[in-house]
Amino acid sequence: MDYIKLNETMEFSRIIQGFWRLTDWEFTTDRLIAFMEGCLERGVTTFDTAEVYGDTECESQLGKAFQKRPDIRERIQLVSKTGIYKARIGDKTFGYYNTTYDRLMQSCKEALQRLHCEYLDLYLIHREDPCLNPYETARALKDMKKQGLIKEAGVSNFDPFKFEALNHAMDGTLLTNQIEWNPVCFEHFNSGMMDMLTKEKIHPMIWSPLAGGRLFTSKEPVYVKALSKIREIAVRHGVEPETIVYAWILYHPAGALPISGSNKPKRLDRAVKALDVRLEHHEWYEIYAASGQQTIR
Numbered sequence: 001m002d003y004i005k006l007n008e009t010m011e012f013s014r015i016i017q018g019f020w021r022l023t024d025w026e027f028t029t030d031r032l033i034a035f036m037e038g039c040l041e042r043g044v045t046t047f048d049t050a051e052v053y054g055d056t057e058c059e060s061q062l063g064k065a066f067q068k069r070p071d072i073r074e075r076i077q078l079v080s081k082t083g084i085y086k087a088r089i090g091d092k093t094f095g096y097y098n099t100t101y102d103r104l105m106q107s108c109k110e111a112l113q114r115l116h117c118e119y120l121d122l123y124l125i126h127r128e129d130p131c132l133n134p135y136e137t138a139r140a141l142k143d144m145k146k147q148g149l150i151k152e153a154g155v156s157n158f159d160p161f162k163f164e165a166l167n168h169a170m171d172g173t174l175l176t177n178q179i180e181w182n183p184v185c186f187e188h189f190n191s192g193m194m195d196m197l198t199k200e201k202i203h204p205m206i207w208s209p210l211a212g213g214r215l216f217t218s219k220e221p222v223y224v225k226a227l228s229k230i231r232e233i234a235v236r237h238g239v240e241p242e243t244i245v246y247a248w249i250l251y252h253p254a255g256a257l258p259i260s261g262s263n264k265p266k267r268l269d270r271a272v273k274a275l276d277v278r279l280e281h282h283e284w285y286e287i288y289a290a291s292g293q294q295t296i297r
């Protein structure tokens with residue numbers, strides 16, 4: 001496993017394990033502990049979750065595992081996210097964001113209780129709240145750091161404008177932007193976010209590197225075209241197609257950290273294997289253009 005320094009004190013494994021789908025896995029606490037141990041055996045020491053996953057249930061299930069095995073918590077870097085809520089309006093629920101000081105402080109303390117942890121290594125604002133006051137949000141994140149509730153702060157799904165605004169209010173200390181990127185999703189290339197992160201030497205965390213599995217299951221033309229090219233390149237390198245997708249993400253100069261969302265150790269192995277694969281420079285562009293969404297002029 002490779003490890004990447006995100007600042008002077010924080011180091012993450014290059015491949016991260018995500019737990020968004022944990023509540024679908026129907027794992028007992030013991031099975032979850034065994035799964036976590038499997039991650040650690042592979043050198044995957046960074047775990048990603050969020051308040052909103054399973055309506056807080058994901059953090060609770062992880063917390064039960066950490067309560068039983070506090071030694072595992074000590075060996076990992078734990079990332080969670082906040083800022084997405086649901087209001088009950090009559091018989092319907094309505095999703096919205098809240099990045100105000102009081103709500104963030106309350107959410108962080110509640111997350112730590114659920115997770116049975118004293119601190120988070122990294123706490124992210126989950127989505128780019130259109131009503132975000134960067135100075136107020138920064139005050140909350142700074143106070144959490146001062147109080148030892150979190151070690152570092154960052155964001156997820158932010159565009160360059162909102163990232164710059166909050167990073168300014170945070171005195172340039174935002175650790176990362178966790179963003180979606182895979183062979184059929186180029187939002188953050190088209191927004192200039194990837195260029196900004198590369199320039200600032202801020203390593204992005206990458207969610208849904210396999211497009212949530214749709215890369216392998218969807219019959220939509222963009223997925224079919226992308227997968228056909230990925231399979232062709234996988235044959236050239238004698239590895240599984242998943243490995244090529246991870247190698248493609250790792251190749252970029254931004255130094256991205258992909259988050260694997262599978263609950264299958266063999267699929268995590270295929271992600272880790274990408275650290276040994278070096279794509280030809282032109283192969284990066286073959287995948288970039290494969291879905292037909294990005295043009296090489």
Ligand SMILES: NC(=O)c1ccc[n+]([C@@H]2O[C@H](COP(=O)([O-])OP(=O)(O)OC[C@H]3O[C@@H](n4cnc5c(N)ncnc54)[C@H](OP(=O)(O)O)[C@@H]3O)[C@@H](O)[C@H]2O)c1
Nearest residue numbers: 018019020048156207208209210211212213216261262263
């Ligand atoms: N910041 C955000 O807004 C945000 C949003 C979404 C996710 N995330 C984070 O990113 C992590 C990863 O996201 P993700 O789960 O979407 O990642 P992903 O690795 O792209 O997708 C994982 C899904 O793909 C399936 N899959 C993998 N390989 C497959 C194959 N060859 N054929 C068919 N299905 C396959 C997996 O099924 P199996 O389990 O059966 O292998 C799993 O359901 C999440 O856990 C979460 O921590 C963050």
